Amino acid sequence: MKKYFWKISLIIFIFTGLFSGFIANDIPVLCKDASGYRIPVLEKNKNFVHKKNCKTLINPLIKYSYKSIDVKNAGFVSPFDKQNLSLGQQKHFFGTDQIGRDVLAGMIYGTSIALKIGFLSMALSLIIALIMSVYPSYYGDTLLRKTRVDIIIYFLIITTITYFVLNYELLKALSTIQIIFVIAIGIFLLIIIYYILGLLSALKKTISIPLDSIISWITKIFQSIPGILLVLILISLFSKPSIYNIIIVIGILKWPLIARYIRAEILKIKEERFIESSKTLGLKDSLIIWRHILPHIMTPVFIALSFGFASTILIESTLSFLGIGIPADHVSWGSILSQARQNYSAWWLAIFPGLAIFWIIFVFNEIGNYLESQNN
Amino acid sequence: MFKYLIKKLIIIFPSIFLLAVLIFFLSKLAPGDRVYAYLELKGTAISGNRTIEEKDYKEIAHKLNLDLPLFYFSIHPKAFSDSLYQIVIPKQKDSLKSLIISKAKASDMLPIISFYGKKNQFHKWFGNILKFDFGISSIDGQSVIKKIGTALKWTFLYIILAYILTYGFAIPLGIFSVYYSNRKFIKIIELKLMILYAMPLFWLATLSVIFFTSDEVIPFLNVFPSPGIGNIYGNMSLVKQISIAIPHLILPSLIIAIHSGAYLAALIKKNMQKEMKKKYSSALLARGLGKKEVILKHIFPNSILPLTTLIIVSLPASFAGSVVMEVIFNIPGMGRLLYDSLLGYDWNVVFTIVLLIGIFTYLSYIAGDLLYSFLNPKIQPWK
Numbered sequence: 001m002k003k004y005f006w007k008i009s010l011i012i013f014i015f016t017g018l019f020s021g022f023i024a025n026d027i028p029v030l031c032k033d034a035s036g037y038r039i040p041v042l043e044k045n046k047n048f049v050h051k052k053n054c055k056t057l058i059n060p061l062i063k064y065s066y067k068s069i070d071v072k073n074a075g076f077v078s079p080f081d082k083q084n085l086s087l088g089q090q091k092h093f094f095g096t097d098q099i100g101r102d103v104l105a106g107m108i109y110g111t112s113i114a115l116k117i118g119f120l121s122m123a124l125s126l127i128i129a130l131i132m133s134v135y136p137s138y139y140g141d142t143l144l145r146k147t148r149v150d151i152i153i154y155f156l157i158i159t160t161i162t163y164f165v166l167n168y169e170l171l172k173a174l175s176t177i178q179i180i181f182v183i184a185i186g187i188f189l190l191i192i193i194y195y196i197l198g199l200l201s202a203l204k205k206t207i208s209i210p211l212d213s214i215i216s217w218i219t220k221i222f223q224s225i226p227g228i229l230l231v232l233i234l235i236s237l238f239s240k241p242s243i244y245n246i247i248i249v250i251g252i253l254k255w256p257l258i259a260r261y262i263r264a265e266i267l268k269i270k271e272e273r274f275i276e277s278s279k280t281l282g283l284k285d286s287l288i289i290w291r292h293i294l295p296h297i298m299t300p301v302f303i304a305l306s307f308g309f310a311s312t313i314l315i316e317s318t319l320s321f322l323g324i325g326i327p328a329d330h331v332s333w334g335s336i337l338s339q340a341r342q343n344y345s346a347w348w349l350a351i352f353p354g355l356a357i358f359w360i361i362f363v364f365n366e367i368g369n370y371l372e373s374q375n376n
Numbered sequence: 377m378f379k380y381l382i383k384k385l386i387i388i389f390p391s392i393f394l395l396a397v398l399i400f401f402l403s404k405l406a407p408g409d410r411v412y413a414y415l416e417l418k419g420t421a422i423s424g425n426r427t428i429e430e431k432d433y434k435e436i437a438h439k440l441n442l443d444l445p446l447f448y449f450s451i452h453p454k455a456f457s458d459s460l461y462q463i464v465i466p467k468q469k470d471s472l473k474s475l476i477i478s479k480a481k482a483s484d485m486l487p488i489i490s491f492y493g494k495k496n497q498f499h500k501w502f503g504n505i506l507k508f509d510f511g512i513s514s515i516d517g518q519s520v521i522k523k524i525g526t527a528l529k530w531t532f533l534y535i536i537l538a539y540i541l542t543y544g545f546a547i548p549l550g551i552f553s554v555y556y557s558n559r560k561f562i563k564i565i566e567l568k569l570m571i572l573y574a575m576p577l578f579w580l581a582t583l584s585v586i587f588f589t590s591d592e593v594i595p596f597l598n599v600f601p602s603p604g605i606g607n608i609y610g611n612m613s614l615v616k617q618i619s620i621a622i623p624h625l626i627l628p629s630l631i632i633a634i635h636s637g638a639y640l641a642a643l644i645k646k647n648m649q650k651e652m653k654k655k656y657s658s659a660l661l662a663r664g665l666g667k668k669e670v671i672l673k674h675i676f677p678n679s680i681l682p683l684t685t686l687i688i689v690s691l692p693a694s695f696a697g698s699v700v701m702e703v704i705f706n707i708p709g710m711g712r713l714l715y716d717s718l719l720g721y722d723w724n725v726v727f728t729i730v731l732l733i734g735i736f737t738y739l740s741y742i743a744g745d746l747l748y749s750f751l752n753p754k755i756q757p758w759k
Binding site for chain 1: 402405406407408451452453455473477478479480482484485487571574575576578579582583585586587589590592593692693695699700703704714715718719726730733737741
């Protein structure tokens with residue numbers, strides 16, 4: 001029963017998010033005119049469609065879009081009050097806000113925003129977490145041994161790349177041949193430095209790189225920063241508000257959560273017999289990681305992703321509630337909820353979007369808990 | 377132990393310096409023109425009409441130290457002259473840069489390190505901070521430290537209230553839920569509280585403002601005073617100000633207590649159950665001590681240890697994390713100040729708050745470590 005509840009919730013959430021334009025819109029889903037059948041929702045120029053030109057065949061479920069303004073019902077109309085509707089006009093099931101936008105249509109559009117921000121920022125977090133956790137936790141503090149020459153060369157490469165990234169403007173001035181020439185000279189210089197340094201016996205000694213400690217230290221720093229504060233400040237540093245800024249900032253700040261789960265799992269798997277035997281068989285480290293370890297960390301990754309998804313939605317709705325770093329015309333669950341602050345008697349602006357946020361956070365947390373209990 | 381303390385204290389200074397460097401460069405990324413913000417404050421320029429003499433612009437940029445290099449040294453391509461920082465007008469700087477880029481050769485890519493000495497923006501900024509001069513707010517021209525001082529007073533009051541209520545609620549609940557762990561009613565209470573914890577804080581707060589501070593939706597439920605901190609004038613005594621504000625702060629503190637109290641109670645319960653499984657508690661029970669006595673006198677003091685550090689470590693986060701609550705309940709504290717400054721592009725205030733909270737967080741972690749080893753002699757990090 002409980003499992004079905006989660007599944008159905010998840011399906012409803014993803015379906016509404018993906019097809020929000022088809023569920024709530026002020027233009028028909030399917031109509032017919034002289035040129036044949038048309039799907040106006042998918043057309044780029046949405047103002048082109050008029051009811052007179054195109055005969056409506058299928059209407060969306062909710063006949064309002066998140067942008068459409070119903071002037072007659074402006075100024076916080078409750079769902080239970082008498083609404084000023086013209087003939088054939090649909091009722092505002094969840095009421096309207098101050099300028100007369102339909103709350104239900106706004107919430108359906110908000111679902112797509114939540115879905116987009118949740119999935120994209122979690123994808124970004126996952127990529128960063130995989131880079132930052134798989135190799136370091138496999139090698140630990142002692143397994144990765146390099147000569148001092150190698151370390152110097154790595155350091156040189158990283159600083160050079162950083163230098164060029166910071167001054168990428170200058171690269172634009174050079175032609176492709178010049179850039180290739182510069183890179184060739186750079187590689188040539190690196191090889192020469194490598195061989196010259198190799199002559200010194202003191203630098204040939206191998207030392208182990210404490211990769212795992214370094215990454216754990218970085219993770220600790222990220223986790224000690226008061227979360228919402230940093231999100232607020234980083235987002236307001238962007239000069240133009242956009243939801244992609246939110247995705248980037250959350251993606252960068254949430255990776256330690258996923259990395260921690262991956263690290264714990266790899267530390268466990270590392271000690272298993274099959275890894276030992278593949279090592280004694282002489283398999284390469286990268287092959288062991290990609291073929292034999294990565295398939296095992298899928299469950300912890302999903303656990304971390306579902307917890308991360310819940311907290312991402314919480315951060316997104318908090319941000320849009322505060323109105324920081326998001327476009328002014330942006331409609332999401334949090335921004336609808338924030339309008340309740342303008343008029344405290346408009347309870348429908350607080351209850352319905354709040355329920356949506358609560359429900360999704362609850363479902364994702366429960367999925368995470370369920371997967372975690374299955375894993376142990 | 378003394379050596380360990382000295383070591384920790386010595387490492388504080390470079391860490392704070394590094395933090396300051398980081399925040400300084402972060403503040404340089406902030407959008408908006410500082411010179412225009414200064415002019416708007418003085419009333420000589422209006423945001424819509426941005427025309428100003430070149431000479432005046434340079435003068436103010438000089439006054440704000442914007443014509444100095446950023447840091448003690450810089451690494452830049454050979455193409456850019458080491459005196460590029462002296463051009464303060466953004467348009468001129470951009471056109472000059474694009475001119476240089478258009479004429480760049482491959483050899484111009486080579487890096488050059490140039491040293492500037494003490495005459496740089498960071499040195500002046502950091503020097504001012506050491507003198508507790510954080511500049512002025514670009515919204516109302518007040519000194520930043522004064523603004524933060526006033527805000528800190530209310531946040532402090534609110535956080536003390538919230539902490540008292542939270543722990544006063546969570547600790548008895550944790551003990552009760554261990555003592556009556558088999559009863560049905562405690563399970564129902566726990567479930568209800570966990571649902572409250574899963575509710576977003578800002579939703580809970582908005583709902584309680586709607587239902588408990590006004591009688592427009594449901595009559596006779598307006599038991600709490602309206603959001604804000606009441607009628608407070610500048611010339612009132614501090615005691616009177618606090619006595620007026622406290623009734624207004626009860627509802628937000630109560631919400632925090634219910635919201636995070638459930639989580640804390642679960643944590644306490646988990647810790648206590650871990651202690652319950654240890655041999656000493658079953659030995660005590662076997663000797664014939666009452667369950668109540670064992671739990672209160674032996675298990676509870678042992679399980680509370682991790683909580684003490686949690687209180688200290690979570691303090692800075694609650695100073696910053698009260699943004700949402702302070703915005704909803706109109707408390708003129710730090711979170712509200714940060715929010716208003718972010719919306720008004722008042723970067724002086726924002727980055728001062730960030731720096732203070734950064735230092736506070738760092739110090740609280742060290743304090744938490746020390747306190748833990750002080751309370752639990754088994755853990756000795758100096759050995």
